[in-house]
Amino acid sequence: MKALYIKSTKLSVFLLSLLIIGCSANSNEENSANEDATSGNETYFSLPNESLEVHNSEELNFSVQTVVEGLEIPWGVAFLPNGNVLITERDNGTLRLVRDGVLVEDPIAGVPESSPTGQGGLLDVELHPNYGENGWIYITYSKPGEVGQNTALIRARYDEETHSLTDLEELFAGTPTTEGGAHFGGRLVFDHDGYLYTAIGDRGRMNTAQDITNSHGNLYRFNDDGSIPSDNPFVGSEGMDEIYSYGHRNIQGMDVHPVTGIVWTNEHGPRGGDELNVQDKPGANYGWPEISYGINYDGTTFTDETEREGMEQPVTYWDPSIAPSGLAFVSSDLYAAWNGNVLNGALAFQLISRVVLDGDEFVREERLLEGIGRIREVEQGPDGYIYFTNESDGTLNRIIPVE
Numbered sequence: 001m002k003a004l005y006i007k008s009t010k011l012s013v014f015l016l017s018l019l020i021i022g023c024s025a026n027s028n029e030e031n032s033a034n035e036d037a038t039s040g041n042e043t044y045f046s047l048p049n050e051s052l053e054v055h056n057s058e059e060l061n062f063s064v065q066t067v068v069e070g071l072e073i074p075w076g077v078a079f080l081p082n083g084n085v086l087i088t089e090r091d092n093g094t095l096r097l098v099r100d101g102v103l104v105e106d107p108i109a110g111v112p113e114s115s116p117t118g119q120g121g122l123l124d125v126e127l128h129p130n131y132g133e134n135g136w137i138y139i140t141y142s143k144p145g146e147v148g149q150n151t152a153l154i155r156a157r158y159d160e161e162t163h164s165l166t167d168l169e170e171l172f173a174g175t176p177t178t179e180g181g182a183h184f185g186g187r188l189v190f191d192h193d194g195y196l197y198t199a200i201g202d203r204g205r206m207n208t209a210q211d212i213t214n215s216h217g218n219l220y221r222f223n224d225d226g227s228i229p230s231d232n233p234f235v236g237s238e239g240m241d242e243i244y245s246y247g248h249r250n251i252q253g254m255d256v257h258p259v260t261g262i263v264w265t266n267e268h269g270p271r272g273g274d275e276l277n278v279q280d281k282p283g284a285n286y287g288w289p290e291i292s293y294g295i296n297y298d299g300t301t302f303t304d305e306t307e308r309e310g311m312e313q314p315v316t317y318w319d320p321s322i323a324p325s326g327l328a329f330v331s332s333d334l335y336a337a338w339n340g341n342v343l344n345g346a347l348a349f350q351l352i353s354r355v356v357l358d359g360d361e362f363v364r365e366e367r368l369l370e371g372i373g374r375i376r377e378v379e380q381g382p383d384g385y386i387y388f389t390n391e392s393d394g395t396l397n398r399i400i401p402v403e
Contacts, residue, residue, distance in 0.1 A: 118181015
């Protein structure tokens, strides 16, 4: 893929004034846009009251507003309906609350102890689709075992009075636990039918991803209480009943297509071969490590095949690897020119990759904010704005479109 370099410029004083006027919370036009985007949800952060650098992209100019600072390896983000925000800190194993736009100093208590080995720790956080009625919060983390660790899924409720998690239930824990700190997966998403998806990577043991009798290298689908849907593809067969698809190296981004309701994922390849995939075939085999567009980190090859009958091809792949992370579909009217696009955070290349699609087909890529830092999560919030976390400076940021 060819990188498209984005120019960043400062506006003149006149244009900056127009930007502030256009972004003012008192602007009727902005209020109207916010009402359309939020559909009654709270506003999470005040719009900037100072001029910001404007970044020019192919179809939309935008600024970046830092809304939360002081985070340690922010990994997952969930927007509460009361205007507050939950953020996981991976290495610290802490769940943080942003209340009224301000990061609360004390972490939320009652979070299970995670094993911050390598890529492990406290991972993603996701709200139940009916959170306003049941209060369930879903969390993934690397759970310590007698030997090593593996990814586990829990749900709990947040008690505001005690600033702690309550009613904690473990829904799933990957087996076997293994030593080493690689490829925990851990992303969470609910689809339009209320099914919960998460993933565990191959845990650095590549050949386990083709074995559907263990927890490594799989995408999982659950009911909201952790039980197994009766139509999961391996129910009643040799494979684990929880598995939805397999042959994955390490899924790091996941979202649901706003129109089709189908889950899309991105995942890390080795040296080359990062992938963007559509999960439209229950029980599908995505090929790792039998087929790949990547090679070993030392330059040697582990397979000569990039495709094979019975194994899925990616929508697109990255070579060299950008190390994709959080994935979000754009559906907000605030970014009309980007609607239907996929935004992928990138760790190694420190950017956001905007992928333009025609249905399920790749059209082109534009690379935004190159060099900004290790982008871990990308989310479209209930207020219609796109947010991303930056591991490099410990921040949560918002993309503000500029007319």
